[in-house]
Amino acid sequence: MFSPILVDAFESVSIAYFGRSIQDKNLEAAGFRLYPRVLRSLQQALQDPQRSKAESTLVTVTLLMAFESVERTTQVSLIAHVHGALRLIEHRGPENHIHGVEHLLYTELRPYWVAAAIVSRTPSALASPDWINLPWSANPDRRDILHYLLDLAVEIPGLLWQFDDIEAALKSGMYSPHEIGVKQASLWSGVADLTDRFRQWKVQWVDNNPDGPPQEVEVSPDDTFPRFHCRDFRTRGIITPPIFVYRDLRLAQTMCLYYSTRLILSSADTRPTDRVGPLEQYSLGCGICRSLEWYIVNAPGNMINRLAFPVRVAWEVFPDGGPERQFMYEVLKLVERRHALGLWGSNMSEISPRAGPPRSQSPEMATGA
Numbered sequence: 001m002f003s004p005i006l007v008d009a010f011e012s013v014s015i016a017y018f019g020r021s022i023q024d025k026n027l028e029a030a031g032f033r034l035y036p037r038v039l040r041s042l043q044q045a046l047q048d049p050q051r052s053k054a055e056s057t058l059v060t061v062t063l064l065m066a067f068e069s070v071e072r073t074t075q076v077s078l079i080a081h082v083h084g085a086l087r088l089i090e091h092r093g094p095e096n097h098i099h100g101v102e103h104l105l106y107t108e109l110r111p112y113w114v115a116a117a118i119v120s121r122t123p124s125a126l127a128s129p130d131w132i133n134l135p136w137s138a139n140p141d142r143r144d145i146l147h148y149l150l151d152l153a154v155e156i157p158g159l160l161w162q163f164d165d166i167e168a169a170l171k172s173g174m175y176s177p178h179e180i181g182v183k184q185a186s187l188w189s190g191v192a193d194l195t196d197r198f199r200q201w202k203v204q205w206v207d208n209n210p211d212g213p214p215q216e217v218e219v220s221p222d223d224t225f226p227r228f229h230c231r232d233f234r235t236r237g238i239i240t241p242p243i244f245v246y247r248d249l250r251l252a253q254t255m256c257l258y259y260s261t262r263l264i265l266s267s268a269d270t271r272p273t274d275r276v277g278p279l280e281q282y283s284l285g286c287g288i289c290r291s292l293e294w295y296i297v298n299a300p301g302n303m304i305n306r307l308a309f310p311v312r313v314a315w316e317v318f319p320d321g322g323p324e325r326q327f328m329y330e331v332l333k334l335v336e337r338r339h340a341l342g343l344w345g346s347n348m349s350e351i352s353p354r355a356g357p358p359r360s361q362s363p364e365m366a367t368g369a
Contacts, residue, residue: 003056005041006063012038013067020071020340035073038064046088053092055101061085062105065112069305072342079119079350086116090125094134106135110147111257114154115309118264118353123158145205146254152197153261159194160353162187163268188271195269195276198262206255214255214291216242225293226330229323230286233279238323244291252295253306259287260310263317264353285317289324292331301339312348 016031018024042060045051065085068078089097089106097106106113117124125131132151136143166183169175175183206213219227219240232239246252263284266276288310295307311328318324336345 003054003060005038005045006056006060008034008041009038009060009063013063017067017070032073046084052088053096058085058088058092058102058105061088062109069308069343070341072346075346075350078343079116082112082116083120086113086120089113094128094131097135098138103135103139107142107147110150111253111306111309114150115351115353117154117157118160118261119351121157121160121164121353123161124154127154127158144250146250146257148205149201149254149258149261152194152201153257155190155194156261156265159187159190159265159268162190163270184270187268191265191269192271192274194265195262198258198265202258206251206258211247214244214246214251217245218242223293225297226327226334228286228289228292228327230289231282231322231324233282241286241290243293244287245294246291249295249299249303252291252298253303256288256291256295256307256310259284259291260313263313267353281317285314285324288314289327296331296335304335304339304341305343308343308348309351311344312351313353315347316352 012031012034014031015034016028019027019029019031038060042057042064045054045057045060051057061081061084065078065081068081072078092102097103113126114124117126132154136147162183166180166187169180169183219242227240228243229238229240231237244252244255246255262276263281266281266284269275292307292311296304299306311332315325315328318328332344332347335341
């Protein structure tokens with residue numbers, strides 16, 4: 001897989017990263033001087049019909065995506081690389097991700113590709129039956145609990161697009177009540193169906209798992225990790241809930257993605273009855289926060305970014321000035337300091353799936369507090 005563009009990319013990234021790790025500003029700057037040339041070469045490769053489908057081009061895009069998650073050279077650089085990688089993967093087609101490095105880059109990084117599709121809020125080709133099934137055709141046993149969840153999550157971008165389309169139609173005043181009603185009925189049906197399938201997934205893969213669901217463990221008084229406090233809407237007080245302890249990192253990552261995708265889907269849930277309301281949304285956000293300590297303490301540094309998207313989604317469900325966001329702020333700074341991940345120090349606004357929070361009112365308002 002020798003490729004001049006990949007060699008240049010490795011040279012630029014390795015020099016810049018090594019210079020940063022040993023705090024040699026001159027060496028770090030030398031790596032960054034090579035970076036624009038790499039970006040120009042990559043742009044040329046992406047515009048070429050043949051080179052755009054080359055394995056080396058996909059690896060280069062993925063390498064730069066990983067580099068930007070650490071360095072964050074600009075506010076939009078990471079999300080630009082992620083969206084570029086997603087478009088490249090869709091362009092290559094599912095038949096080119098069945099074997100080898102291409103298969104690994106698609107499957108191991110699939111949570112990022114699905115998150116990018118969600119952030120774009122447009123229907124994704126990854127939701128097609130071919131993309132759901134073909135990449136696994138040579139190794140069906142590699143499809144695990146996480147990927148069965150992502151099979152559902154990849155339908156969310158299309159529903160977000162429907163929601164945005166209805167909002168635009170209402171603002172335009174160009175559609176009749178009947179036309180709006182037809183659009184809403186389609187959205188409500190899709191949201192209800194997908195919400196039910198998410199709940200069925202949790203029962204099948206988590207609640208009824210032979211090894212049991214995640215355990216709840218009280219926080220130790222000697223614990224040095226930031227302490228998560230949340231609201232008890234029955235007593236109207238602030239409590240310290242137990243943290244979640246998982247049997248492995250895969251399950252912890254999967255559950256955080258479950259909570260976050262449920263939250264995002266609920267932002268399009270405008271059904272007059274049976275909708276996912278503010279209290280359940282708050283509980284889903286707390287589920288992410290209660291999972292962070294176990295994951296961050298146990299995960300190696302190169303796996304921390306797997307929770308970046310769920311953390312950003314949880315950030316948006318909580319109000320400013322509350323104990324929940326204070327906890328999340330402390331966690332973001334802890335990760336930035338401990339693992340030198342520039343993305344976490346920025347509050348990760350570039351990977352936000354929406355402009356506002358996933359609910360229009362607070363739980364206090366919903367319960368008449």
